Amino acid sequence: MGVYTFKELEKLLPSVASINGMQVKDYLQALQDENQIRVEKIGSGNWYWSFKSDAKKTKENTINALKAEESKLIASTADTERQIEEEMAKREEDDGMLEGDGMDRKVLLKAHEMLLQEMDVLDKELALYSDNDPTEVLRKVDETQKLKKDAMTWTDRIECMESYLVGLTGDRGQVASIMQ
Numbered sequence: 109m110g111v112y113t114f115k116e117l118e119k120l121l122p123s124v125a126s127i128n129g130m131q132v133k134d135y136l137q138a139l140q141d142e143n144q145i146r147v148e149k150i151g152s153g154n155w156y157w158s159f160k161s162d163a164k165k166t167k168e169n170t171i172n173a174l175k176a177e178e179s180k181l182i183a184s185t186a187d188t189e190r191q192i193e194e195e196m197a198k199r200e201e202d203d204g205m206l207e208g209d210g211m212d213r214k215v216l217l218k219a220h221e222m223l224l225q226e227m228d229v230l231d232k233e234l235a236l237y238s239d240n241d242p243t244e245v246l247r248k249v250d251e252t253q254k255l256k257k258d259a260m261t262w263t264d265r266i267e268c269m270e271s272y273l274v275g276l277t278g279d280r281g282q283v284a285s286i287m288q
Contacts (some may be wrong), residue, residue, distance in 0.1 A: 117156060 122129045136156065139145045139162065143166065145158045199213075236245050266287075273283045 109252060118132050118181075121127055121132050121135070125135075127135060136145070140147055144163065145156050146162075148155050148157075270283060270287060273286060274280055277283055
């Protein structure tokens, strides 16, 4: 057990703990918030102390809480594994006949796979007809108009630059070589 005044800690902690002297109060408050030290106001000053037994009790409580949580998790894992085994056994039983329809699970899975393949083929065929899709045609028209507008804008800018250079140099041949 160690008992110190705030002034003693202000002098001692910067050299021992390598912290800034201005931050001693913040560190002491953090330690107090974590219940690692105790503070008492005696007279006009604060006295700080810590008991090793308090630290030991805190660690023991943490260990006990973690052990309790571990046992809960182990029980939950065992319960989940049991449920998985029950579900797997149920599926094996259901492989014979599905309730109500009298259809085999394997047959249904195979039919599902065939339907997925057929859907892929139909999607590819639909993509072939996208050239005649009205929404696709409108999108392409809009894109073409935008590109045409952009081309005209850049052409105007290039022509303005060319006329400026001709005004500076007075020679179209020299401007042509610069532009190339």
